[in-house]
Structures are given as C-alpha cells and as structure tokens.
Amino acid sequence: MIPAEQTSDNPNFERFQTICRDAGLKLTPQRLEIYNELAVARDHPSAEDIFHRVRRRMPTIALDTVYRTLTTFESIGAIARVDVADDRARFDAELGPHHHCVCARCRSIKDFQWETFDILGMPKETSAWGRLMDKQVVLRGVCRDCLRKEADSEG
Amino acid sequence: MIPAEQTSDNPNFERFQTICRDAGLKLTPQRLEIYNELAVARDHPSAEDIFHRVRRRMPTIALDTVYRTLTTFESIGAIARVDVADDRARFDAELGPHHHCVCARCRSIKDFQWETFDILGMPKETSAWGRLMDKQVVLRGVCRDCLRKEADSEG
C-alpha cells in the first residue's frame, strides 16, 4: 500500500499504476520510487545511480532491490535498457521515439528529437531481416563538458 | 616477428601493419590473428567469441591477450566497441558509415547501409551538444531466426 504522500503531486504515478496493474505486479513504495527516479532522470542512469537517488527518500532500500526491480520493469516492457557500450547497465523510462547523443569520453547520453528522420519510415535495405519494431539514431562525439575539460587541461 | 605464412594471402595484413606502425605498436602474431578474426567477422563478436576463433590457429593464446589487444586496438581507433546492451562487450572492425539491426531476443547484430539517411547530415537539434563525429541508425526488432524459433515452439 503506497502512502498518499508518495502519490500526491506525482505525475508519474498514473503511468506506474497502469504498468504494474497490467502486468499483475503489486504496487509497492519501492517500485514507485525506482520508477519515479528513472522517469525524471534525463541522464540514463545506471542501477547504482538510481540506488543512490532513491536512497535519499528511502534509506533502507537494498541495492539488490533496485537491480531486481529494474529487471522486472524491463521484462514487462515498462522501461528499456540503453544500447550503449558501458561497464554498467544503463536505463531509460522514455519509450517513445527519441534519439541519443553519446559522448565517447564520459559515456553521457543526451536525448533529442529529429522529425526529419522520424518520417523516413524503415529502410528497404532491411526488409528481409525480420520484424522491425523501432528505429533510433545514435550520434557519437565528444560532449561540450568534456571538450571544455580537455581545453582546460591544455590551456 | 610475424611468420610469412601469416601474412601471405591475408588481405587484412596491410591495414593491420599500417594501424600498428602509425600507433607505434609492435607487430605480433597474436595481434594479427585477433585483428584478422575481427576483420572477417560479420557478427560483431564478443571477446570470447574472438578468443575461440583465434585459438583454432593459435592454441596457446590467452584470453587476457584477446581482451587486452582489443582494448588496445580500440584505444588507437583501429576498431570500435559496439553500442549494444549485452552482458559482454561486442566489437566491430568496420569503422565506415553503416548501420545496425539488433535482435531483441538473441542480441545478434546485422549491418546494413542506408544512403537515404547518410545524406541527411547532422540534425540541427543537436548543434549545441558538443563535437559530433558520427551518426548511426539502430533498428530494433526480432530477427528472422528468432521469429522462426518462436513460430516453431508455438506450432
């Protein structure tokens, strides 16, 4: 049973409730906090990032619970694991069409929209591959922060 | 010192030699075998995949050597680590523009070209992000093999 102060003023509660209900999962305060932290994150956090953030409002939560809950959410399609080469798993609550800028230095990931691309449809070059469900652009380079750091260490 | 039978008939030797020379790396038989197996691979293999393939011609090679060498090659820009959510690191010797179809089931990755996309340039939506160097499309879905397996297990 989730206490009222966790749900009032929480724009993500409705979606969380629908997701769990549809999947036959119980609504627990831990699940809500984890879902919420991921939903408000702009930075595609790792499990440990989420753990540290959730712990501020829920100091007794276990790291194992975070990992286990993220895996459960992923398996029901509520969140996505981000396709990026990083030592740690990264997660994303945004499931709609969007794209990523990935920094080669710090592995930070920034979302962006690109309508010019979205209207292209699927390439005919891949028509024999299997069942395509979604397409995303990944831009790679070095983010402004890392560029600034590199300039600073050379200046 | 690389024996002649490793270099004759090897179309990838020239590129391998250039890469190592330019980076000030010694040419070793192990490095050549690892480079070559990755260069001929169509499937974006993991370190362990490469290890098993190299071991057929070089039974004494160590798994650590494969990992270390792949990391070295990556750090000099000779190969790329593939951005995909997989428990193991995946690698790619193809550095030119190309795109990936990723299977949600088996994590297999298939290359394809898409000229319609390549000519788009970079999106103006990301112009403030930092220094962009390259762009790739990732298509996600279920590959033909997995679709066939799923149909078989239901039929």
Place this chain on the structure above:
DNA sequence: TTCCGATTTAAGAATCATTCTGAATCAGGC
C-alpha cells in the same frame, strides 16, 4: 478483517566478464 502469495531486507555468497600481476619471451632498433 483475514489470509496468503508477493516482495523486501540483510547478509553473505556466487557468477562471470574483464583486468591485474609477475615472470618469461619477443620485436625491432642499433
């Protein structure tokens, strides 16, 4: 309100992809 399967926690252990360490060997410049 009761009941029962689901979930969490704590604590510790296990797994496994990957990296480290130290001794031996090697590539290549001179």
Place this chain on the structure above:
DNA sequence: GCCTGATTCAGAATGATTCTTAAATCGGAA
C-alpha cells in the same frame, strides 16, 4: 648479435550483477 622496452602467458583479483536463505512485512482479493 645485443639489448631493452613491449608483449604474452598463467594464475589471481576485481567488481557489476544476481543468487540464496530466512525472516519479516506487505498488497490486495475475498
């Protein structure tokens, strides 16, 4: 051929992630 720093190998270590156990608590249907 000599020499020296680079590289490899064998074995050990690391750390993100998952498992185990057992007890306690909880969500939610009836």
